[in-house]
Amino acid sequence: MIYTIIDVETTGQSNRMTEISIFKFNGDTVIDEFTSLINPETYIPQHITALTGIDDHMVADAPRFAEVAEDILNITEGAIFVAHNVNFDYKVISGEFSRIGLEFNRKKLCTVRLSRRLLPGHRSYSLGKLCSALEINLIGRHRARGDAEATTILFELLLQQPEASDVFKEFLNKNSKEATLPPNLPKETFEALPDTAGIYYFKDKKGVVIYVGKAINIKKRVLSHFYSKTKKAQDMVRETRDIDFESSGSELIALLMEDAAIKHHFPMYNKVAKRTIQTVAIFSYEDRSGILHLASNKGRLTPNPIITFFNVRDVRSYMEKICAKHNLCPKYCHLQEAVAECSHYSIKNCKGVCRNEESVEAYNNRVLEAIHDMSNQKEDFILREKGRNPNEEAFVMIKDGDYLGYGFVDKDSQINHMDDLNAFLIPQKNSVDIQKILRPYILNI
Template sequence: MYAILDIETTGGKYNEEGITEIAIYKFDGHTVVDQFSSLINPEKPIQPFVVNLTGINNEMLRHAPKFYEVAKRIIEITEGCILVAHNALFDQRILATEFDRLGYNFERESLCTVELSQKLLPDMPSYSLGKLVRSLGIPLSDRHRAQGDAKATVALFKLLLAKDTSKEIITETIQKHSKGKEKLQPKLLDIVEKLPSEIGVYYMHNEAGKIIYIGRSKNIKKRVLQHFTNDNKKSRQLQAQVKTVTFEKTGNELIAHLKENIELKRNKPKFSSRGRKNLFTHQLTSVIDQNGYINLQIEPADGRKKAITTFSNYQQAKTSLFKITSENQLCQKLNGLDKTTKGCFLYGIKECYGACLQEESPEYYNSRVERFLEQNSFQKQSVALIDRGREVDERSVILIENGEFIGYGFYSLNYQINNPEILKSIITPMENNRDTQHIIQSYLRKNKVLKILKLSPKPAN
């Protein structure tokens, strides 16, 4: 649990500043579950340059509560939380100083979004809150007011959590919460109760915060409950070692599958066997025969030849090729599905125009094959696959540039993504490899995304 906050002060000498405004959002890693904001009477004058910066003046604070009047609420909303702020050392120091004046020792672990941004978002033009969120397309109202800056920091932290593919933030948070606490095995039911019944990826961590299992599901809660109620050897070992379960909602199965695949390879959790298996065994390729016709062929996927698309097994490939051949009025004989020496089966029912007997010219036949290839392969294409997001007012985007998978991201429906540079800034980069290509192509063969947005190709270097 995180307490994301922003504080405005009077300015002045070091450790003599007073708080003029505070905003705190309690955030569970996915949604805001509690919030508090208030002007505060610092009982001292505000520096003129601060008045110009924030718009908060002495008259506005005359009847505002003093710090001791809101101290209890601040303690309650931050209890058991990691403090998160943009330049967290400043906000933590200011709070600790105010509580010291009350004779209370205020101690909280903290994370700084400046440091996290520098690590997870390298090469940004600036890491000041205003310029950074503007570069990322995050809305920011009431700049230099606590509530506006804290809201923007929540959105920034949510983006950083998505960018943190190595799970450093989550692991560090678990370790911080574990410091100095008695090592007790948690009740598995308590873990399950905190999980959502939604699509996403889940991560099981041991006592040290290390990921020991990664999975994906349409219903995270239901799937984890199955892990905890199964009685096989692997499940019993998981039940004994799991300390906590974290999760990431993805909004749709495609992103869940992509995230699971890439993170299984990156983290290599000891109880996950899925990441060690090949996702596909066969592929669809093309060759021009001696008569000039393009033939589609099923071959073992050994990496030696460029694939049009890939399949989990031979039977899936064969079934798909039958469908492709029929839907595009192609020839079963040319595609290796009919071993006849005469006209193919589709020719007999007038759904093949006779390429098998050279009655149709290669030019006309090949035009249909090439149209199929253009519509069903992203080779050399740049597109954005738009689909459902994690919330009702959100959409997901998968970016493909020049046929290569770049990554995924999420954006608000209130925000247009027609600016390619802003689109790239919200994208969490992921490795482009044969597995990710297979996952995307397999998904699109069986499912429809909400929209496929064609982009201008990236110029070759």
């Protein structure tokens, strides 16, 4: 079996390659080598130069990736792609090939994950600390050739371990997730994740939560992070040492749990909204003919809103329901603009105020009834959701229009009144974010 042990240096955030080194290894001997600086065709940040020693001047006359692409394809053809934290190097190289319109597909092995399995017990599996612990001479740290050469020596050591043959077969199995998982995440941790709805926590080496997400299928959603090519996702999975989860039973409960968890942990990789949430409000006004209109506008421009939403689509959907329920005119509900009389595609029950077939007074009375309905949304009710198992139900409790929290209750529990659920309630804080989550469910939009 032939292996190519590879290391690349990059510009950092833009992930453009600045150097590559490839050692072709047959299991006993290095049989070929390719090492080259690469002109990234972009600026190299100062902090990257401080780390690698590679600056703009050094790469000014170096070949562009397109000029060495054929050499890389030739030396890696038919070989297994090996690297320390293989997903990083592989994504950099495949990204460079993608930019020039070529595909790059190779089987992968990660020396971090192999080392964790075959050389257990080390405090750190970073290349520098592992080489130090194993007395591997690493010359030229953070340069492609130095790191690739040290990784080759480490890889040879891994091949010599008693269980190497079985472990290598397992890692190369096409159904194995070993080449996909973050280098520092145990496979058992990933396999323990459920394929049900809930939230999940990415944790770093100190156990600090660095990301919270929600999913209808936790395992599938977590795996998608490992395939992501964004810089943020790559940085996050490299730092991930553990993944925890909480089942929710339904997407709604997962959304509520996620919001609470983010506000509690403030994970570094979650974007906590600092901007003011934009709202859209329904309001009423009387025109020169004395007809009451229902219309919508941005919340901050509406002094006396009847009811508030968080996007235009929900406002329109709700307005259509109110219009149909109270036999209002689509024209005067501003569902149709610049028309002499209404001709809405689905609302056909206007009584003719727009055609002078109904009195303004009679029409306005129905508008006032609609306003009363909209203004009295604050009530006590329970949203019922699917539980975490077949014998359970979930619920969301709202009193006087305010969210109090969620809970889980066995189906055989005797619940005769809303107050009976208090014993099962997991209290939560209400917020504008929560209102945004709940509004479509409350109004059944």
